[in-house]
Amino acid sequence: MAAEDAGRPALLDMTPGEIAEAIAPLGQPAYRAAQVYSWLCRGVGFTGMTNLPLALRETLETSFRTGLAVIAERRDSRRDDTRKYLFALDDGERVEGVRMTYRHGHTLCISTQVGCRMGCAFCASTLGGRVRDLTAGEMLAQIIAANGDLGGQRIGNVVMMGSGEPLDNYAASIAFLRRVRLPEGLGIGLRSVSLSTCGLVPEMRALATEGLPVTLSVSLHAPDDETRRRIMPIARRYAIGEVVDAARHYVERTGRRVIFEYALIRDVNDRPEQASRLAGLLRGMQCHVNLITLSGVPETGLLAARRERAAEFERELVRRGVSVTRRRQMGSDIEGACGQLRRRSGGKE
Ligand code: SF4
Numbered sequence: 001m002a003a004e005d006a007g008r009p010a011l012l013d014m015t016p017g018e019i020a021e022a023i024a025p026l027g028q029p030a031y032r033a034a035q036v037y038s039w040l041c042r043g044v045g046f047t048g049m050t051n052l053p054l055a056l057r058e059t060l061e062t063s064f065r066t067g068l069a070v071i072a073e074r075r076d077s078r079r080d081d082t083r084k085y086l087f088a089l090d091d092g093e094r095v096e097g098v099r100m101t102y103r104h105g106h107t108l109c110i111s112t113q114v115g116c117r118m119g120c121a122f123c124a125s126t127l128g129g130r131v132r133d134l135t136a137g138e139m140l141a142q143i144i145a146a147n148g149d150l151g152g153q154r155i156g157n158v159v160m161m162g163s164g165e166p167l168d169n170y171a172a173s174i175a176f177l178r179r180v181r182l183p184e185g186l187g188i189g190l191r192s193v194s195l196s197t198c199g200l201v202p203e204m205r206a207l208a209t210e211g212l213p214v215t216l217s218v219s220l221h222a223p224d225d226e227t228r229r230r231i232m233p234i235a236r237r238y239a240i241g242e243v244v245d246a247a248r249h250y251v252e253r254t255g256r257r258v259i260f261e262y263a264l265i266r267d268v269n270d271r272p273e274q275a276s277r278l279a280g281l282l283r284g285m286q287c288h289v290n291l292i293t294l295s296g297v298p299e300t301g302l303l304a305a306r307r308e309r310a311a312e313f314e315r316e317l318v319r320r321g322v323s324v325t326r327r328r329q330m331g332s333d334i335e336g337a338c339g340q341l342r343r344r345s346g347g348k349e
Helices: 016-026 031-041 054-063 136-148 166-180 201-207 225-231 240-254 272-281 307-319 340-345
Strands: 070-076 082-088 094-102 105-110 113-115 130-133 155-160 193-197 215-219 258-264 287-293 324-328
Touching (some): 016 054, 031 136, 082 136, 094 136, 105 136, 136 155, 155 166, 166 201, 193 201, 201 215, 240 258, 272 307, 287 307
Parallel strands (some): 105 155, 193 215, 215 258, 287 324
Antiparallel strands (some): 094 105
16 A cells, blocks of 8 residues: 555544544435445445445545455464464554354454564564554454455454454554444444453453443463563563452453463463462352463473373362363464464564
8 A cells, every 4th residue: 555545544443423424525425424334344445335426436535545454464274274364454564363263153363453562471472562553443454354255254253362452452442342343334242252451450440341241351371470470571560369350340340251361381380289279369250261272482482381281280170160171272383373473474564
């Protein structure tokens, strides 16, 4: 995209109401906005919006950008039904997404920032820091591009778990959640959307008051402050007790159970006594623990827990009455951990 184009407003960053206001000076009736929005959410550019008058399509073309993303690269896993995308944005930045196909449908993991400043030790997304926040439209654009790659099927579930910390880009993430469910757009109900955070306590508490029934997923990865500080710098700002309290508050306010993500890292957080401590921390909470086998990021020097250790950890949680599943990281042969593909491609176009 030419530099002057990047300066035009992107219609995908607007709600249907805002599009109506934007095109009103062009003498257009309000229903045109719904038509434009519906085309955009189907991935159609201005020239393909065939139920609009030709003159309007030409004016839109010169006054606005669509804000749609382009799939710059795709990679399929040979081990499971996972496809990794590199999406190119209008300013040349690139972000990753991962499509996972299950029996019940397709799930897309989307990015919310270019890079990330949270510094988690096991994550490739953060190695170059945060480059910029994504807009709500750029989050929607990843789903639209993935739908276009599905040949008539659609993404049914979304996880905000790619590069970036969604709650560090709070306003855009909330705008995305309000818009992803619009029936005239993508129509994805919020019960099919998960938002993952490394534990930004004030924003977790704020999210609980937004009236958005999204599943909150908290990256815990340790049962105590000392271990957590070794692998997650955010633990120096918020103690683990505050994070778990904010999660309890979320459950109380929304009635939704919280998911805790726990990546098992060899000799760091995988001991049975750490499993007991985790069970104690979560006692009585309506929650579920996802144990993940760490996907190796060569730059981090951290290793996945051994299989017997991981099984032992899981058994201890089950014994203590914690709802838990253990899964391997999908797409581990396609640089499945977030940030790896973008780094290998060199980031910006
Ligand atoms: S795991 Fe998430 S929050 Fe942590 S550095 Fe990576 S992208 Fe950021």
